[in-house]
Amino acid sequence: MDQNSIHPSLLQRKIIHFDMDAFYAAVEVKHDPSLRGKALVIGGSPQSRAVVCTASYEARKFGVRSAMSCAQAARLCPEAIFLRPDFEKYSAASQAIHEVFQRFTPVIEPLSLDEAYLDVTDHAGGLYASKIARQIQEAIQDELQLSGSAGVAPNKLIAKIASDMHKPQGLTIVTPPQVLRFMEYLPLRRLHGIGPASEKRLLELGLVRCGDVWSWSEAQLEAALGQMGAWLYERSRGIDLRPVEVARERKSLGKEDTFAEDISDWGRLEEELVRLSEEVAEALERKGLRGRTIVLKVKYADFQRCTRSHSVSEATADRVVIEGIARQLLRMTEAGTRKIRLLGVSVSGLEECAETETVISLDLYRRRQHASKLLS
Ligand SMILES: [Mg+2]
Incomplete structure (x- = not known):
């Protein structure tokens, strides 16, 4: 070349x-x-x-x-x-x-x-x-x-x-x-994507360094290595067309709060949970998102953390569903017996709402029932 x-x-x-x-x-x-x-x-x-x-x-x-x-x-x-x-x-x-x-x-x-x-x-x-x-x-x-x-x-x-x-x-x-000088003596195993098995195969072909590959045509490499051949043809020459991909939209959305004073009272914790769930539901709605997994995060007074989660079969942004599940998840922690310094509610497994989708409206009571049934 x-x-x-x-x-x-x-x-x-x-x-x-x-x-x-x-x-x-x-x-x-x-x-x-x-x-x-x-x-x-x-x-x-x-x-x-x-x-x-x-x-x-x-x-x-x-x-x-x-x-x-x-x-x-x-x-x-x-x-x-x-x-x-x-x-x-x-x-x-x-x-x-x-x-x-x-x-x-x-x-x-x-x-x-x-x-x-x-x-x-x-x-x-x-x-x-x-x-x-x-x-x-x-x-x-x-x-x-x-x-x-x-x-x-x-x-x-x-x-x-x-x-x-x-x-x-x-x-x-x-x-x-x-670039070519940089690649020439670089061991092939330094290419991201070449593991021990590929390295062994390349070694059998007498290929150790990137420069060793240069005398092979793309067709020869493909014949010897299958799909990896074309990839290796480019990579060994320092060619890589992959763009830098900006991080995708976040995969979960949540709210959490550290309390001014640690809370052990169940009623107060429930109030906080309702408020957090509301905020999460509003944020989801604003962004046109819904998710499948509701996650409750608890940090006890001694800083020990625990998370509990539950996934539903249909993605939701419904405040009542989120709140109902979060409440059930809270029962699976030591809330009420141990003091809590932080509560968080988040929804993950996010997807965008289809524009044409209409919100199924159930009355409050039925949705609450629905949320607790999902967990039982
Ligand atoms: Mg590092």
Whole structure:
């Protein structure tokens, strides 16, 4: 192939893949600076069957890795501090990070709490994409005391591989003329989508690195690998036409309230539940949505949480149905005997209402009956 030609798709977009460094561990350090510099493992007790979600770089030096058992992590690094993950903390931090992203572009596709693609093609404001990536890193460092690594490239495939190359606090830029050189020696297993089974098959064909694929025609690859052939033909050359997809509309809608004082009185809890259900139903109606699963969230005075949910066969936005189910779900908690500091009602499994659909009107009593029957 002509090494000097640049595939036209590589000249069209500027993509940043941003990936936080040891995110859960970093958030824990931020909340408790005495943990800084320590070998930290987020997962669970080494005596439990928990696995490692994230290890700080200090723990990684001992060979601790994500997805290994906490027991093994403790054997590798006896001085490690083990913490249980606190996803409320992490999602709050994630939201703050996304607020930084939003200053630069609205075209953001989150992959997880700590990873996202950003398309800055039309939102660069005259800045180079690499400059934007650097400014995001700096803002996240200065304002949130967290660090992240970025890959800047003409597409998602290369941006994601690039962000991982110089962690932590890395910034790796691959410009269109550099794409082929970047891909040539890249092991095929680094392509997202090639697992151990595919890797073995490729190895049998003598294919180890992306550049090894280049001498094969698309037809040859398809003959040898089936559907994967065409995919590999493009990916091995650093071609990826997938757009950055802005997060779809939320999948659940809910309201929750932390009370000024913890509540143990059943009547008061029911009042709160009625109010929350009403608010949720109104919000659903405003947005033209309805959902199948009603979720009740309870946080007790000691911060222990529990959720109870129930799904109905037909999506609903009906206040009375939501309220009736929420009330039944409340009976499945320790409400009334334990003090409660927070109640939340949400509806998930959302779908848009068909415009022509008419609301079936039942009288209040029958709808209440209906709601409680759904649970019995
Ligand atoms: Mg990460």
